[in-house]
Amino acid sequence: MEQWTIQKLLDWMNGYFTEKAVDAPRLTAELLLCHVLGCRRIELYTNFDRVVDQAGLAELRRLVKRCAEHEPVAYLVGRCEFYSLAIKVNKSCLIPRPETELLVERAIDFLRARQTPAAVLDLCTGSGCVAIAIAKNVADCRLTATDVSDEALSIADANIKTHALADRIRLLCGDLFDPIVAGLDETSFDLIVSNPPYVSAAEFDALDKNVRDYEPRQALYGGVDGLDVYRRIAEKIEPFLRPDGALILEIGYAQGPAIRQLLEETALFKHIKVEKDHSNNDRIVTAHKA
Numbered sequence: 001m002e003q004w005t006i007q008k009l010l011d012w013m014n015g016y017f018t019e020k021a022v023d024a025p026r027l028t029a030e031l032l033l034c035h036v037l038g039c040r041r042i043e044l045y046t047n048f049d050r051v052v053d054q055a056g057l058a059e060l061r062r063l064v065k066r067c068a069e070h071e072p073v074a075y076l077v078g079r080c081e082f083y084s085l086a087i088k089v090n091k092s093c094l095i096p097r098p099e100t101e102l103l104v105e106r107a108i109d110f111l112r113a114r115q116t117p118a119a120v121l122d123l124c125t126g127s128g129c130v131a132i133a134i135a136k137n138v139a140d141c142r143l144t145a146t147d148v149s150d151e152a153l154s155i156a157d158a159n160i161k162t163h164a165l166a167d168r169i170r171l172l173c174g175d176l177f178d179p180i181v182a183g184l185d186e187t188s189f190d191l192i193v194s195n196p197p198y199v200s201a202a203e204f205d206a207l208d209k210n211v212r213d214y215e216p217r218q219a220l221y222g223g224v225d226g227l228d229v230y231r232r233i234a235e236k237i238e239p240f241l242r243p244d245g246a247l248i249l250e251i252g253y254a255q256g257p258a259i260r261q262l263l264e265e266t267a268l269f270k271h272i273k274v275e276k277d278h279s280n281n282d283r284i285v286t287a288h289k290a
């Protein structure tokens with residue numbers, strides 16, 4: 001019977017995924033094999049000649065097939081890395097993106113510059129990745145995180161427990177600010193962050209298959225022009241943001257001017273900055289309350 005070593009499997013998967021136009025074929029092959037073998041990537045390289053048994057091959061075959069149909073590898077292995085943290089994911093939540101790490105960085109900068117323990121609100125928390133990365137890096141802040149999806153919140157809850165943050169992050173289910181109840185919950189925040197759904201109708205139709213067909217529409221689609229949720233945040237934010245507080249948003253690649261205008265129209269903010277990401281796309285808006 002043919003012997004499949006780690007090296008041979010990686011080479012074969014790399015070729016197969018390249019043929020099927022799967023993103024990052026070699027990395028994808030390594031992630032799948034690590035998942036099946038329960039090992040770290042470095043261990044693949046130190047065990048190239050290890051023969052994978054029949055049970056491992058059967059599981060790998062199932063995953064390879066789904067991957068070739070463009071199911072995202074993070075859903076197949078049930079996790080991804082965000083801000084150097086392991087984050088559990090499933091198809092009920094968006095897979096955290098590297099671009100969103102810039103949102104976290106700006107939030108951390110803001111909170112560290114503030115010397116007192118801060119209250120932070122993360123709207124549209126999904127897997128909880130943003131709230132968790134902030135809590136891990138700013139020791140004395142406490143966070144409230146909301147999402148409309150119960151299923152996404154149960155993933156966020158699992159992630160919060162894995163990272164031992166249950167005493168600092170409170171999850172609430174509902175539309176934006178709606179689930180926050182005066183008397184029960186913190187109602188005013190030093191910092192409000194959000195990575196809401198912001199894909200427009202035209203962009204949605206043009207999304208890659210692995211995004212459009214697998215990630216939750218509710219996490220992506222932001223209305224005809226992609227700005228629906230920002231409009232509603234801008235309308236409702238006033239009572240929730242402390243006088244010297246800030247709002248930090250992730251935005252779509254060309255939404256900077258529209259979001260600036262939207263926030264200017266509220267007359268709530270004294271300083272609004274639109275920042276580009278490493279690919280020179282509009283990505284982060286920081287607005288300080290007047």
Ligand SMILES: C[S@@+](CC[C@H](N)C(=O)[O-])C[C@H]1O[C@@H](n2cnc3c(N)ncnc32)[C@H](O)[C@@H]1O
Nearest residue numbers: 096124125126147148149175176195196197219
């Ligand atoms: C783009 S995803 C961001 C998830 C996560 N914060 C991240 O950065 O990976 C947007 C999230 O917003 C949630 N969502 C959509 N509309 C919402 C609303 N009106 N109120 C609260 N959450 C909403 C979706 O369920 C989804 O989890």
